[in-house]
Amino acid sequence: MTETLVIRLDPADQERGSWVAVDAEGRRIGAPGAGALADAAAAAAGRRVAVLVPAEDVLLTRAELPVRGAGKILKALPFALEEQIAEDIEALHFAAGRLQGRTVPAAAVDREQLEGWLAAVQAAGLEPQLVCSEAEGCPAAPNHLNWLLDEHRCLARSGDGIPLLVEVAAVEDALRYGPGFPGDAEQARHLSVYVTPAAMERHGAALEALREQVATVEIRLLPDGVLPHLAAGIVARAPINLLQGPFAPRTQVDRLWRPWQAAAALLAVLAVVVLARQGLELMQLQREEARLDAAIAAAFQQALPGARMEDPRFQVERRLAALRGTAGAGDAGFLEAIETVGGALAGNQGLSIESVSYRSGVLDLKLVAPSVEALEAFRQAMIRDGRYAATIQQADPRGDGVEGRIQLTGEGA
Known part of the structure; x- marks a missing residue:
């Protein structure tokens, strides 16, 4: 059986009041009490708490509304009752009872007054589930x-x-x-x-x-x-509960969640930053992969014009073996030189290879670079491991960039 502790606030001192416990049928349990609200906290243990506020501070009325649904009713009430209320409706809090056809019982109270009552009640260690005008009794x-x-x-x-x-x-x-x-x-x-x-x-x-x-x-x-x-x-x-809208009582989940809200927000921001960074890195890798694929495709078409590229290394080796009877060291040197070109190209954005030719251990590249400096950086990247020598054979202005030719020779070539 649900028991309720009903607390009636003192109109002259909101930190004091009188209280009585009743069962689900409204029958009194024990003797009434009176005094500071903090004294009522012990009697509230295990019971629903209802707070009665002074009737003179709450307007009770009715309104006809063409809407349904608690949220829509609360939004419409201030405008429906505006003509009945002399005060500024912006300073008032409105609550609705059970809809009866198109008519809804309504209550209006000064928002600051309600906040004061709730602050006094909560300061005494009480968590009310119902706050209403004493007139409702x-x-x-x-x-x-x-x-x-x-x-x-x-x-x-x-x-x-x-x-x-x-x-x-x-x-x-x-x-x-x-x-x-x-x-x-x-x-x-x-x-x-x-x-x-x-x-x-x-x-x-x-x-x-x-x-x-x-x-x-x-x-x-x-x-x-x-x-x-x-x-x-x-x-x-069923009285009109003033605890509606922004004053609706928090659930147990809300009370448990509240201390973790700041940490959860920080974690969410961190997750967004990490995901954004990973997304940016993925996009950069995808661009580099596309550039490498383009370089390999250009080299493949130079070596095997018109052939469909499936496994470039295997196809080139097979073609060389067919032309020369075997895949010699020079063929392997061509492939190693192409790999060196691809690795250097990955670290130098803005370059594009237009043609590749290989003959007698010498690899000639025709490419377009943003500047002479970028062309030189590409040359330096290819000779970094000391296996090759690379020289710039030509560097001519072309639009916003430079058209260059580089010759690669060395151990692999």
Whole structure:
């Protein structure tokens, strides 16, 4: 059975209040308590926590909306209620009850006021699942005008309508300024009054006098004050929970996740940086591979014009063997020289080979380079291991670059 600790905040001091525990049927469990909110924390262990805020600080009303869905309703409420509210709607927080056809019960409260209540409650070690106006606990009996009467305050509800707080100096104030009897004027009028001992002493005679004006007057004394009855009303009905939108209570997952959010964000940024770097390196490698493939294809077409390139090394060796009867050392030298050219080309971007010729151990290259310096860097790369000698035979300007010829000779060639 679910138990609820209902805490009623003190209108004069939001860090103090009174509280009572009730079961799922609204029956009281133990004696009510009162004092600093921190004192209520022990009674909240293992129980759902509901906080009742002063009725005078929360507007309860209804609105007709053409939309459905909690998110859309919350967005539409401020505009639907704008004409009913004199305050700046930007400073208010709105909450919605259960949709009834096209009509939705609604509540409006000053956002800073709500933040203050929640700060005081949470500072006391309490995590409420429900925050609502205390007026929502007012009795609701069909065909009755219902009063929850204290010495100077009356929570009044006509049938199951919207509850209203009335400041009363006399019972007549509740009749004059509060909601009227349900139904039309010809129907019998019934009054149900829930009254504290102090209020009974003050207003008892006036209440008895009302018996002559209405069909029935039912008076119920509340020896422990209004809180137990408010608590029972909150549990029995579905009040408008102010904890909606940005004030919606966090789930257990949210509370566990919150301390790790910063670390997770940092990890996500790091992952993006690493992936971006790897992607850039992959693109560079792909470009280098494309350049090498182009160089090999050019050399292959020079050696075997018109042939389809499948396995360049094997095809060239087979062709040389067919032409000379065997694959001699000179043939192997040609392939080694081509490999040297390919390795040097990989480290020098912007170069492109236009033709390759090989004869009697000498490899001639015709290529285009961005500059004479790039041409020289390519030559230096080919002779780095000391196996070859390379000389620039020609270097002529061509557009934005240089057309060059390099001759490669040496041990392999």
